[in-house]
Structures are given as structure tokens and as C-alpha cells.
Amino acid sequence: MTEIRLWNTRTRAKDPLEPTVIPGRVSIYVCGPTVYDRAHLGNARPSVVFDVLNRLLRHTYGDANVTYVRNITDVEDKIIDRAAERGIGIDELTATTEAWYHQDMAALGVLPPDVEPHATAFIPQMIAMIETLVAQGHAYAAEGHVLFAVGSYADYGALSGRSVEDMIAGARVEVAPYKRDPMDFVLWKPSAPDQPGWDSPWGRGRPGWHIECSAMSHAILGDSFDIHGGGIDLQFPHHENEIAQSKCAHPEGAFARIWMHNEMLQVEGKKMSKSLGNFFTVRDLLDRGVPGEVIRFVFLSTHYRKPMDWTEKKRGEAEKRLTAWFRKTDGVEAAKVVPARVLAALADDLNTHLALTEMNSLSAPYLKAAMRLIGLPDAEEVDWFRYVESGGLAVGVNSEAATKIDELLARRSEAKNNRNFAEADRIRDALSEAGVVIKDVPGGSVWEFGMSVDLNKLEALK
Template sequence: MSAAETEKSGTNKGLKFTNTLTREKEVFRAIDDENVRLYVCGPTVYDFAHIGNARPVIVFDVLYRLLSHLYGQEHVTYVRNITDVDDKINARALRDYPDLPLNDAIAKVTQKTADQFHKDIEALGVLEPSHEPRATQHIEGMIEMIKVLIEKGHAYVAGGEVLFDTVSMPDYGGLSKRKLDEQKAGARIAVEDHKKNPGDFVLWKLSSDEEPGWESPWGRGRPGWHIECSVMSEHHLGKVFDIHGGGLDLIFPHHENEIAQSRCAHGTSTMANYWLHNGFLQVEGKKMSKSEGNFFTIQELLEKESFGDRKWPGEVLRMAMLMTNYREPIDFSRRKLEEAENLLAKWPEPVETDAEPSSEVVEALKDDLNTAGAIQALHALAVEAVKDPARLPVYSATAALLGLHPVVADLSGVDEGDVEAAINRRLEALKAKDWAQADEIRAELTSQGILLKDSKDSETGERITTWELKR
């Protein structure tokens, strides 16, 4: 592979990211400004996505939007995969469709779950990636990569499986900073008699007649989890690409093993130049789990009164996620959702525009995707736009960059008579030049999500106030 295919030779556009690989904040330079490449691990479609799954989808959607703004969308390739072959899928298929042939049952589970995932993230304001490959579309490529790993002495056949030989890679563990001699038996590492080393992991395993499988040189079987992403990323992005993203929980073993497979198969010094990982999510101060009763799918939050006895708009869920730095842990709580909703309620409706987004917001995002700082700057711009319609284009372009827009609420819970009475009191205060009282009434209505618009009657010149609800 030539240096031009691996070196960070692109333009310095002021972007900085905290690179998990080096544990340092680094200036971002693409390999090729004409094709900036991003890969993010997507869902395993055996069950509806939970709110923790939503965080990386939202975070890396903002990154995709930012890269598209800086380089042009036509010059950014974003790949987010779907894992549709997995033992959890097999188990769910047998549970939900016991009377169907297994392949048909698996197809039903994966299609239903993938469809719900797409519906959920659309409600969260997430853009479609450039490519969304499915693991089952790349089985042949996985078999070919495994063949190469065996030929190069990095994999071996034992106990009906093909396993990666971790000792064959001297610097294995570079991403997670784990040493091979620390790989002991534990919750994440199964130790079987046929393994050479405790940390060796499965590339291919044999399938029984009751399990899905594909023909291979090692018998009818199915791939291990890690090999899938190595093959799908290479297919769409090449042997070395710019950014690989995902949740903190994927650093080890998934991303570590992706790196091992890809580097050893291709003979490269790296798989991706920058590794970005978002922090964990807990709910109301506790780890999310079904046993705690605080496990919520995106679909439940959007469509059922499952959290805080009410439904939550997608834009509120998105805002709540972005109010915390992506690398930090986030406490998903009703209070945070209400804070996000109240903030969005004060924003005006965006307008169609070809204006450039606020440079202050762009600079915040360029600094390690500082969405919290970006939202602060965007909120100040929104307040300006409420007062001065001339600021609406810039505000609108900036909100679009973050994929955020105001909450549009149901008017059925609002007492229109009370609102009109408050507006009349404000008009009387303005006539009496009691500016403090007028401002107090306006602020109280704004806190309720009621936005006032003042204008003048063209004939009489009298002040007219109309209102709308954004909550």
C-alpha cells in the first residue's frame, strides 16, 4: 500500500478529536479531502434499540453533518452497518417464531427489528448514512479474509472453529491498552481447551442443522462478530480509512479485534487513523437494566407513556443527548428531558435558507465535537432570532447543522383564554410604559412555551400581538 493511501495528507480545517488510539486530542487531517471516510458500528437486529443505542447514532450523525459542512456532503462517505447474523438473533427467532423454519424466522426477526430501528432514528432526526451494509451480504468477503489470515499465520483451525491467534500480532491490545499476559478467563473471554491462548477469538464457527450457515473451506458455518466489521469497512472505505466510531463498550473486545484482523490481513500499520468513542448512559443515576425497571427502548419513549408517565418527542431526546459532551457519561433523566424540552420551546420555527451556519457553533463542534458549547451558542442565536427576524436564516442553518428544531406541541392542553388575558395585561402595561411588568408577563409566557410576535395594525398603527406554542 502506498504512502498516499495511508498518510493524513488532507487539509487542516481546524478539526480536533480525542483519539482513543493515542489518548490525545489531535488535529484531524483526512487521507483524502475528496473522500473523507467514517465507519460506525450499527445495531445487532435481534431486539428494538434501547435509549443507550441511540447515543452513538445521534453523536455520529452530528459528526457526519459537520464533516459534510466542512468538506461537502459529496466528499464524505459514512458507513453504519447492520449485524443480521448473530446467536442472539437465532435465539430470538426460535422464541418468537417456533413454528417457522429457522431461516424464515430469522428473516422475520431481522426485518421487523431493522424497520423499527429506522423508524426510531428518523424520529430522532438522524440522516441516512452513505451505505448501510448488512453482515449477511458480505459472507463471501469474510471467508476470503479468514483464508488470508490463515495463510499469513494469524489464524488456525481447532475444535471446529477458526480462531485468530493473538500472539501472532506483537502489538495486539494497542487500542484498549491491554497486554496479552493480562488476558485471563473472565466474563468477556471464554477459555476452551482448543484455544492456543485465552484471548484468541472466533473468526468462523460451525453451524448445526438447526442453525443458519454458509459453506466454507472449514465446513458449513457462520462468522464471528468481529470479522463482519473488518470486511464491511474495507468493502466500502478501503483497507485504511479516516475515522472509526462507536460506544465506549466496543473498545474491547470488538474494536480491538477489528484492528487485529484488518491489520494482519492487509499488512497495514493501522485500520483507521482516528478512533472516537462515546461514553456510557445510565438512567436516573443507575445502570440501565430490565431488573432495575429502568430499561427503555427508543420506541417506548417515543410512542408510550413509559418514562415519566408521558411520551417524549424525538427532538427532545436528541437535544438531551447532545447537552452532554459525547465522551462523558450521561445521566438520562426526566429532569434532563424537561430541561431540553424547555430550551427547545423558546426557539423559533426555522426558515428555508442557504445561509451559512454560525461560525461560533461551527468552531465549538470542530473542538472535539463540543455539542454542549454549540447548543449554548445556538440558544443565544435563537433568542436573537425571536427578537430580530433578520437573524432567522443564520439561526435556521445552524439548527440544521445540529439536526435540531423546536418542539411543536399539541394546543389541546392550553387555555387560550388565559393566554389572551395575559397578552392583554401585557399590552396595557406597554401602554402605561411599565416595561418591567410587560417583560415579566412575556417571560412567564415564554417559560410555558408560548412565543409572542408583535406587529402593528397597518391602518391604526396600534400594536398587535399574536402567539404560538412551541412545547
């Protein structure tokens, strides 16, 4: 069996994966989405990273010996605020957003988890855990709230490697008169009549965010499991708080043995931001014709513990390499085994960058087997590749959208020939607003997609 070694944020070393709770069986919990809006590229990265890990674990231990849990946070202040902004019910917002998430992740080749718990289905378990923490002196009630007493857990800060003083200085600590210590965090909070709430020993209210994952992971995986994953932005305070409350509520358990965190994502070398115009959801890219497997390939081309930079250059390179691989493997029967050097790269802290490099030199049957392992589809299943091979448009260009754009450019050319420059400018401006870049060349015009595309804006052109 392949030995898998993973970087453990807690120990700051590559630790061997040695399932100890149930020998030969692996359990993994990954923090999933808070369902209030479309998943942006940064949200998608951990979904893809831990999907590859899930696939590697299943390849190594067998499907029946892996339990992969990824939760849905469907009660949180962001959800309440967004539902109020849109004037819709919270249930409608969360159901719609969750469906979007599933569709978008499926487009990236992400397998569904074995268990997908919803926070609202585990409120009794959360209340029970909070009651235990209060009874043991690790939490206290104050003004309708229940707070975890950080000072009661001596190892607080071990995951992030920072002292409590450093964490206070570097964090946005909520100041509240009912707190005994600035670092104490909320386990339970009161709900207004128009907010979701549940009856509890402390009055009608709702859980704090951190207690949700502790209660769900314990209910499904027990007080000890093998791997806990998520983005590096969750290391503190979310995961630090999870450890504190879980270890205090169930001191007999180890909670998570290995902690894995993927790094953040940038766009063209800059932090993704709406103000910079470089903020993209997964759906934005899919709608502008970027195939899901291309997005996945770009993600996997950077090691998960390094910051990832999404660029148009990388997208183009991914399209070219995938096209070449699909041509090489089209109609070929996959090998029964994955080459050892690809497995070794993945087993060495999920080094997908090295795995992709190793795959370049594989013969077609082994390349196809390796592609399947990392979640890339067979050439026979890829519509855009079949279209390219049949002499269609370039990769990533939806044929219906291309036809519409070509028609508009023809209308623009006709307007210019008739000296109707106002109409020509109107069409040019509408295309530009939709994210279509027009270049006038001798004999006509050519076009390409820019960084941000919304073809729905072309519907206004009559």
C-alpha cells in the same frame, strides 16, 4: 475550511482530521445495530453522536466528499436465540427489527448512512479474509472453528491500553479445548442444521462477530480510512480484535486512523437495567409522548465522551428550551451561514454541550441555521409545537391518549360518587399499571406520566 480535531482513543489525544487516503474526502465507519430487539436509549446514543459528526463533516467537506458507513449485523448468536424464543424465522426477526431501528432513528433526526452493509451479504469477503489470515500464520483451524492467534500480533492491546494479562483477568474469556491460547478469538464457527450457515473451507458454518466489520469496512472503504466509531463498550474486545485481524490481513494499510468512542448512558443516576425498572427503548419514550427532538436534545446536552444521565428533569428542560427556540425561529428564514462559534465548538471534538450553550444567544436566523446543522427540525415541521401554539396540551402529551385518560378519570370520579369503590380502584390500578400517575386534589384528580408508560394496557379497561 474549519479545522476539525477529534479525540483519538488510539493516540489518547485530540488529533486533527486530515483525510489522507483521498485528500479532501472523508471516510467513516460506525458499528451499527445487531438486529434482534428494539433499540434502547444506550443503543441510540452512538447513532445520534455520529449523526452529528456526519452532518459536521458534510457541512465542512460537502456531501459528495463524505462516505459514512454504518453496518447492520444480521447474523449473530443473539439473533439465533431470540428467533428461537419467539418461534419465528431469523429473516423475519431481522427484517422486522431493522425496520423498527430505522423508524426509531428517523424519529430522533438521524440521517441514513451513505452505505448500510448487511453482514450476510459479505460472507464471501469474510471467508477470503480468514483464508488470508490462516495462510499468513495469524489464524488456525481447530474442530470446525477458525481462531485468530492473538500472540501473532505484537500490538494487540494498544487501543485499550491494556496488556494481554490484564485483558484475560478483566474479560469473560471463552474457555475451549481447541484454543491454543485463552485470548484467541473465533473467526468462523460451525453451524448446526437448524442454524444459519454457509459453505466454507472449514465446513458449513457462520462468521464470528469481529470479522464481520473488518470484512465490510475493507470491502467498502479499503485497507485505510479516516474514522472508526462506536460505543465505549466496543473498545474491547470488538475494536481491539478488528484492528488485529485487519492489520494482519492487510499490513499495507493503516485501517482506521482515528478511533472515536462515546461513553455509556444511565437513567436517573443508575445503570439502565430491567431489574431496576429503568430500562427504556427509544420506542417506549416515543409512545409515551416524548418527542424525538427532545430525546436528541437531551443526548446532545452532554459531551459524547462523558457518561450521559437521562433524567426527567433534563427531559423537561429540553422541552422548555426547544419550545423557546421554536417560538423564536417560527416563520424565520434561516441564515446562509452557521455562526463561527457554534462551528468551533463542534469542530473541537464534537462539543455539542458548548454548541447548545452558544446557540442560546443567537439571533433567530442564525439560531435556525445552527439548529439545522445539529439535526433539530424547523418549528414549521414540528407537530407538537404547532399543537402547543394553538392552545393544545402540554408538550409530550398525545391528544388521543390524553382524551382516553381524562375519560377514565371521569369514570373513576363517577364511580367514587356512586360509592362503587371497587370500580374506582380498578380504574386507578389500571392507570397506575400503564404508568399514569394520579394525584387526588380538592375538586377532582390530576395526572401525569411516570417514568415507564405503556398505554396499551388501558385497552383492557371497558
